[in-house]
Amino acid sequence: MLEDVQARDAAAEPHHDSVSERSTAPRASRRLLLGGSLAALGASLGGLPRLSIVSSAAAQGAPAAAPAAAPPKGPQPFDFPGKDKGLVLLGDRPLVAETPESLLNDDTTPISKFFIRNNGQIPEPVANAETWQLKIEGEVEEPLTLTLAELKSRFAAQTFRMVLECGGNGRSFYQPAGRGNQWTNGGAGCAEWTGVRLADVLKAAGLKAGARFTGHFGADPHLSGDTTRDAISRGMPIEKALEPHSLIVWAMNGEPLPHIHGGPLRLLVPGWPASLSSKWLNRILVRATPHDGQGMGGTSYRIPTVPLIPGSNADGKTNFTDMTSMPVRSIITAPANGTRLPATTREVALRGAAWAGDHDVAKVEVSFDAGQRWQAMTLAKPKNRYDWVRWTGAVTLPSEGYFELWVRATDSRGVAQPHVATNWNPQGYGSNPFHRTAILVG
Numbered sequence: 001m002l003e004d005v006q007a008r009d010a011a012a013e014p015h016h017d018s019v020s021e022r023s024t025a026p027r028a029s030r031r032l033l034l035g036g037s038l039a040a041l042g043a044s045l046g047g048l049p050r051l052s053i054v055s056s057a058a059a060q061g062a063p064a065a066a067p068a069a070a071p072p073k074g075p076q077p078f079d080f081p082g083k084d085k086g087l088v089l090l091g092d093r094p095l096v097a098e099t100p101e102s103l104l105n106d107d108t109t110p111i112s113k114f115f116i117r118n119n120g121q122i123p124e125p126v127a128n129a130e131t132w133q134l135k136i137e138g139e140v141e142e143p144l145t146l147t148l149a150e151l152k153s154r155f156a157a158q159t160f161r162m163v164l165e166c167g168g169n170g171r172s173f174y175q176p177a178g179r180g181n182q183w184t185n186g187g188a189g190c191a192e193w194t195g196v197r198l199a200d201v202l203k204a205a206g207l208k209a210g211a212r213f214t215g216h217f218g219a220d221p222h223l224s225g226d227t228t229r230d231a232i233s234r235g236m237p238i239e240k241a242l243e244p245h246s247l248i249v250w251a252m253n254g255e256p257l258p259h260i261h262g263g264p265l266r267l268l269v270p271g272w273p274a275s276l277s278s279k280w281l282n283r284i285l286v287r288a289t290p291h292d293g294q295g296m297g298g299t300s301y302r303i304p305t306v307p308l309i310p311g312s313n314a315d316g317k318t319n320f321t322d323m324t325s326m327p328v329r330s331i332i333t334a335p336a337n338g339t340r341l342p343a344t345t346r347e348v349a350l351r352g353a354a355w356a357g358d359h360d361v362a363k364v365e366v367s368f369d370a371g372q373r374w375q376a377m378t379l380a381k382p383k384n385r386y387d388w389v390r391w392t393g394a395v396t397l398p399s400e401g402y403f404e405l406w407v408r409a410t411d412s413r414g415v416a417q418p419h420v421a422t423n424w425n426p427q428g429y430g431s432n433p434f435h436r437t438a439i440l441v442g
Contacts, residue, residue: 076089083097083112086103087100087103087186094119094120095116096118098181098186099113099115100186101185101332101352101437104186107190109190111253111258116260118220118231119220119223120220121220121222122259123219123220129263130149131148132265133146133282134148134248134283134284136205136284137286138284139210141207142205148250151265152196156196156200158194158196158247159194160247160386161190162268162270163188163355164190164274164277165326165329167274168181168428169326169329169431169432170187170428170430178426180427185435188355192254193247195250196247197247198248198267199241199243199246202284210288211238211286211287213235213236213237213286216276216291217284218230218232218278232278232295234278234291234296234301235285240269240272248267248281250263261279266279270386271358272323272324272357297316299320299426299427302321303425304424305320308423311424312424316426323429325358327415327432328432329354329355329435330354330391330408331354331407332350335348340441342441346398347397348394348395348397349392349393349394350392350393350394350395354388354409355389356409356411361389361412362412362414363376364377368405374408376393377391402440403439403441407434407435417434418433420433
């Protein structure tokens with residue numbers, strides 16, 4: 001999603017999920033049980049020790065290692081109007097905040113608990129949302145300029161509950177760290193979105209035979225203040241734009257779309273990185289060729305097609321492809337990490353969520369013995385495609401003591417979450433290892 005340090009921003013190619021000047025690493029308290037009384041848990045939940053493959057491979061002529069990430073900073077308080085104070089600040093330039101897994105326990109994520117991911121400056125609110133204008137141009141028969149009021153009156157409204165997920169969600173689990181905001185699992189939420197089908201609007205403009213891709217533009221100013229640069233401008237193949245769940249939305253959970261979430265108008269492109277779901281949407285360009293805006297090309301929202309040595313300094317020009325469907329992911333939302341239960345507790349009720357990009361969730365399993373045994377959970381039926389799957393179940397513990405609860409989901413292709421983050425890339429996309437929650441009985 002963009003380079004956050006202005007001096008560096010002007011001189012280097014932007015990395016749109018880059019860590020901000022004051023951004024923070026994952027909070028130690030998120031990885032420690034009972035306020036840090038078991039210090040070893042940080043290493044336990046943070047992943048396996050880094051291997052020495054980079055240094056030994058470099059001696060044999062492998063690509064040079066990328067620069068080391070900035071030293072971690074501690075947890076930062078978050079106080080924003082209308083937002084739960086339990087959210088955690090990852091960066092303030094641009095503003096980025098994630099939601100702890102335990103706050104994602106609602107079937108529909110409340111606006112107050114929904115993560116924030118900006119790329120540039122926050123634009124000024126408009127006085128009258130109904131007059132907001134959206135332009136459709138490019139490879140169309142009849143370019144359109146539509147106000148929000150006209151969108152509402154001309155096209156049939158749709159409401160779907162769908163997951164929106166940052167492309168860098170899970171980044172903190174990579175070793176070495178990828179560039180960007182160090183998300184754990186909290187760069188995702190599942191709200192009810194109301195708007196019109198993007199397909200209906202594009203068809204009203206009349207797609208030409210050469211219409212193959214889209215490019216999206218918003219009103220958010222670039223961080224540097226340079227009015228000739230977009231904060232972010234991404235695009236997608238026309239097939240995804242025409243998918244019936246890709247929406248132009250003006251409401252979230254039945255309320256006017258909050259300004260911080262892109263109101264009065266944004267795209268909602270489910271299943272793919274949320275950077276495509278442009279906030280403060282004011283222009284869609286239909287193209288014959290792939291979009292080349294800010295946030296396209298290089299290593300921006302792109303992943304390797306040939307596995308890289310972790311830490312390699314790749315430029316994304318070869319053996320990289322754009323991220324499309326987000327990987328399968330599951331989280332435990334109750335009990336929360338650090339929960340302490342009475343010594344007599346043996347059965348522990350569990351609840352969580354799972355989702356899988358363009359695919360369906362086939363099963364969710366939980367282990368309390370580090371993956372030696374797995375127990376299937378019960379899956380609730382999603383409301384519609386791209387809704388997350390809420391799951392419930394219980395595990396029976398053999399004794400009192402310390403336990404880690406691991407959860408993994410498997411998608412409809414048979415692809416399961418890995419034990420550790422795989423397919424390392426410089427900007428840390430696609431990391432989806434098991435979520436691990438610690439509890440103490442007694």
